[in-house]
Amino acid sequence: MRGSRRSFLLAGLAAAGCAHRGAGAAVRKAAQFLWAQQAEDGAWHSHTYGLMRSGQSLTPFVLDALLDVPENVLERPVEAIDRAIAFIKRNTNAEGALGLMDPVAVDYPNYATGLAVRAMVRARRPGWERDITLPVACLRAQQFTEETGWRREDAPYGAWGMGGERRRAPDPGHVDLAMTRYVLEGLAAAGVHPPDPALERVAVYLERCQNPDGGFFFSTVNPDTNKAGEENGRYRSYGSTTADGILALRAAGVPAGDPRVKRAEKWLKDHHLPDGAPGFTVPARHAWAAGLRFYYGAAATRAMPGLPVLLPPQRPDGSWVNSNNLMKEDDPLIATAFAIRVLCHDAPHGSL
16 A cells, blocks of 8 residues: 555656746745745744744754755845845854854754855855854864764764764763764865865764665664664664765765765665655654655755655745644744755756
8 A cells, every 4th residue: 555655656746747847936936935034133033943043053054945046046135145144153153153142042053053154155255265264163173083082982973963062072962963964064065075084083973873774873872863763773774864874975075886875875765755754664653754754855855866755735925834843844944945955956957
């Protein structure tokens, strides 16, 4: 039954290949929605989740997605981009970290800083080379290395955690593959390439997160965050984190033909679902497939362009939301930014 349903969905997508011609209108409407949500201070502030109300992590996340929109679909509003970058710079502390300026709550500093570096590089506004210098240095300092007492045999070695105060052995705090991917993408955008020592170290962590089946799991440090659970003494591979693994390997400068990349791509291709994240085979964990729907779609289409992804209907105002709130995708700012990535990466080049 599941196989026939999947075949029907894939066949429907193949038959609707011409839909890409209409994707531009959906992207334009979504981008117009997001630009309209930008506040006077230049930020995007969540009205759904208090943790992201400060706008520190949400602003570079939304801005980076909007920079995917081709100019022939919607011309970039330069003044709005400048206001977003000005917000990011105002909220970057003296050490170069974004996400620590709210006195009430820390707002995913390594994630926010990595995204901010990538967005500033892509936006190419005057002074961007100077603006990323401190954030890049901050990200480098946050890696789990010998400098803070970590050894190669330690579970978090080479990775990045939540950020904030530097974690010294033996207390890693929260460490995961997604956070590591976003930092690596920021560093890659800034021109950090092999044989940089940071990339040699992170290879240790990426290898630990990859299963023999080629797929990836989320964390070697925090067992409860591995959302697909455990089987036969190993954490199960699942879709969103396998896509993250591919993107992390790519950002770390691993060649496309490397066996680590090829095995991960095979896992993703063999398990892909167009309407949810694969790998959640245990009934008690099925809800995660829907909860990660937008995140997975955005990561998978970027990791392997051409994988078919079905989005739920776009709302009249141009936004999307996920009815499942496990991963905060019921916030239209989050779901819509992911949807833009899906549509822009999934479309053949120049077809929007």
